[in-house]
Structures are given as C-alpha cells and as structure tokens.
Amino acid sequence: MPMSDHAKAHAAPFLSRLLRGMKDGIGKVFTPNVHPSGAHEPTCKRAFLFAKRLGWYKPRWSEALYAGTAMHEVLSRTYQGTEIDIASEQIRSEANLSIAKSQASYEADNPGEKAPDYDEVKKAASLGTVMASAYDHAFPMPTSWDVIAVEQTIQRELSPVLGVSAPPLVGTMDLVIHDPTNPVGPYWLLDYKSCSEKPSYRATGLTYAIQPRLYRALWNAAHPDKKLAGVIHGIVQKPTIRRKTKSGETWPQYYDRCLQWYEDQMLTNPDDPPIIRSRIAFLTPPLEKDLELHELLRKLAALSVPNPDLSTFYRCGNHHVCVDARFRRVCPYFPFCSAEDPRRWENIFETRGFLKRDPEIRD
Numbered sequence: 096m097p098m099s100d101h102a103k104a105h106a107a108p109f110l111s112r113l114l115r116g117m118k119d120g121i122g123k124v125f126t127p128n129v130h131p132s133g134a135h136e137p138t139c140k141r142a143f144l145f146a147k148r149l150g151w152y153k154p155r156w157s158e159a160l161y162a163g164t165a166m167h168e169v170l171s172r173t174y175q176g177t178e179i180d181i182a183s184e185q186i187r188s189e190a191n192l193s194i195a196k197s198q199a200s201y202e203a204d205n206p207g208e209k210a211p212d213y214d215e216v217k218k219a220a221s222l223g224t225v226m227a228s229a230y231d232h233a234f235p236m237p238t239s240w241d242v243i244a245v246e247q248t249i250q251r252e253l254s255p256v257l258g259v260s261a262p263p264l265v266g267t268m269d270l271v272i273h274d275p276t277n278p279v280g281p282y283w284l285l286d287y288k289s290c291s292e293k294p295s296y297r298a299t300g301l302t303y304a305i306q307p308r309l310y311r312a313l314w315n316a317a318h319p320d321k322k323l324a325g326v327i328h329g330i331v332q333k334p335t336i337r338r339k340t341k342s343g344e345t346w347p348q349y350y351d352r353c354l355q356w357y358e359d360q361m362l363t364n365p366d367d368p369p370i371i372r373s374r375i376a377f378l379t380p381p382l383e384k385d386l387e388l389h390e391l392l393r394k395l396a397a398l399s400v401p402n403p404d405l406s407t408f409y410r411c412g413n414h415h416v417c418v419d420a421r422f423r424r425v426c427p428y429f430p431f432c433s434a435e436d437p438r439r440w441e442n443i444f445e446t447r448g449f450l451k452r453d454p455e456i457r458d
C-alpha cells in the first residue's frame with residue numbers, strides 16, 4: 096500500500112530526529128553545491144543521501160584518480176605560461192610533491208586507514224606526468240591560441256534561472272583559450288580526461304554531455320563578452336606498460352619507453368589512437384533556455400530539501416547498482432541498507448570504518 100501523506104509527514108521527522116541525535120555531528124545533513132562533474136540524476140537516491148547529504152564515505156585509494164590529478168596538474172602548469180620542460184625531473188618531482196601532499200592529507204583525514212604506499216603514489220604521479228607529456232607531444236598548443244584562464248573556479252546562483260530554491264552551481268574549468276582563426280567562434284573550453292579504456296570509448300556521448308554545458312553556463316555568466324563557442328576534449332589513455340624498477344629502469348628510460356608506446360599505438364591503430372582531441376561546438380540552447388538542463392537541475396534541487404525523508408531517498412533495489420560486477424565491488428552503503436532499521440546506522444558508521452566529509456572542503 097502506498098505511503099499516505101499523513102504517514103510521510105510523520106516519517107520525515109523520524110529521520111531528522113534520528114540524524115540529529117547522532118553524536119559528533121555524524122548525522123548532520125549538508126546541502127551540496129551542484130558541480131558540473133556530478134550533475135546527473137543519481138542512480139540510487141539512498142546512496143545520494145549517504146554520500147552527498149550526510150557526507151559519509153569509506154576511504155579508498157585509487158591509482159587512476161591520483162594519476163588523473165597529476166596529469167591535470169602538469170598540464171595546467173604547462174599552460175600557465177611558465178617556460179618548462181615537461182619531461183624534466185623537476186616537473187615530475189613537483190607532481191610527486193603535490194601527490195605526496197595529497198597523501199599526507201589522506202593520512203590526516205583517514206585515521207586508522209592504511210595510507211597508500213608512497214611508491215604507489217609516485218607511480219601514479221609518474222603515470223600522470225607521462226600522460227600529460229604525451230598529450231602535449233601529440234597536440235602541442237597552437238601558436239595562434241592564447242590562454243585566457245587556467246583552473247578558474249566560478250559560482251552561479253541557480254534559483255533565479257529555475258524559479259525554485261536550489262543550491263548554487265560551482266565549477267572549476269581546466270582551461271579556456273582564445274583562437275581567432277576558428278570560424279565558429281574564438282573562445283573554447285579545454286577539458287582533459289584520463290582513462291584506462293580507449294579514448295574513442297570514453298568520448299561516447301560527449302556531444303550531449305551535461306558537464307561542458309554547465310561549464311558554459313558558468314563561464315558565460317561570468318564573462319558575457321567572451322562567450323564560449325564549444326568544448327575541446329583532450330582524452331589520454333593510461334599507458335599499459337609499467338616502469339621496470341626491479342631491473343633498474345630509470346625515470347628518463349621509462350618516460351621514453353612510454354612515449355614510444357604512444358607512438359606505436361598510434362601507428363598500429365591510427366583509427367583508434369590512445370590520445371585524441373575532439374572539438375564540439377555548443378548546439379544546445381544556453382542555460383536560460385535549456386529545458387533539458389532545467390529538468391535535471393530541478394530534480395537535483397528537490398534532493399536538497401532541508402529535512403530528507405526515507406521515502407524520497409529510496410533504495411534503488413537494483414542488484415546491478417548495488418554490485419559493480421566489473422570491479423567486483425559492493426556498494427559501500429550496503430550494510431546501512433541491509434540493516435533495515437535506521438536506528439542501527441550510527442553503530443554501522445562507527446564500526447565499519449566510515450568517515451564524514453567536511454562540508455566546507457568537500458567536492
């Protein structure tokens with residue numbers, strides 16, 4: 096039998112009371128900003144409640160994530176106008192340093208959690224550096240381009256556009272360039288992506304992707320005289336070869352071998368290369384008239400109600416979402432969901448190694 100309005104009205108205070116009663120703010124509810132990279136309707140709304148509204152998470156080391164961060168850092172430094180040799184030891188050390196700082200904060204943020212081995216961190220930094228370098232070799236910045244902005248963070252209020260109460264849209268763009276030779280328009284967003292799969296596969300759906308449309312909404316509102324014509328995606332596959340440290344392979348030798356790997360892959364598979372640069376002009380209407388985006392953003396706004404209730408944040412009940420067969424991983428929130436009675440959540444949080452994000456530094 097569907098839950099009556101009367102029952103719902105009583106269910107919401109129950110959850111709020113329960114969360115408020117948890118110690119040390121474990122149950123404190125956040126209202127997350129909308130970020131272009133995460134602006135999609137959640138597959139499971141209960142997971143959204145745990146991850147975004149409550150900020151509960153289980154720490155997990157991810158080489159792919161760290162390598163991607165290093166790649167972005169090296170590319171952003173390259174395009175900030177500094178005269179640098181991307182292949183130099185100095186750049187690699189800087190990337191390592193930055194990763195090591197992340198490692199230190201990882202350790203500080205995750206008491207009791209075994210931090211990733213520093214060699215693993217260095218390996219991830221090296222991978223990211225190699226990927227940035229390979230991209231710069233394959234697609235050096237044309238001399239006709241001017242860099243307009245690097246890693247610029249912009250915030251825009253969504254409530255006036257949507258006509259409902261909504262959290263702000265906040266995003267940091269990789270790069271914006273000015274290309275006077277482009278007939279479509281001179282201003283373009285550059286967005287880098289690292290991936291393990293083939294870039295052609297990663298590029299699927301980019302023509303209608305939400306992320307660049309929201310970046311455009313941010314940039315155009317902040318720079319109305321420099322409206323973006325489109326987005327250029329630089330997509331780099333992670334090299335499948337690893338450094339042979341046991342046989343004494345040095346960083347320059349590994350670096351050369353990786354660049355050779357990219358060259359070989361491009362020659363062997365010219366129709367499906369490991370690095371691509373695609374240019375997509377914006378054809379969808381701007382945010383003010385993009386009804387598809389309005390629908391999505393309103394749904395996300397509806398998930399930001401001050402007092403969440405369990406019926407809105409229902410469990411998806413879909414095995415293929417609860418279990419990621421590709422990575423043989425079960426959703427970290429499974430113990431909460433299977434407990435059935437939310438009064439057990441606090442105990443599960445405390446005994447299963449969960450942590451709570453700081454809403455100020457989150458996302």
Ligand code: SF4
Pocket residue numbers: 139140141142410411412413416417426427428429432
């Ligand atoms: S275990 Fe399944 S139902 Fe529960 S939060 Fe995760 S995905 Fe959702």
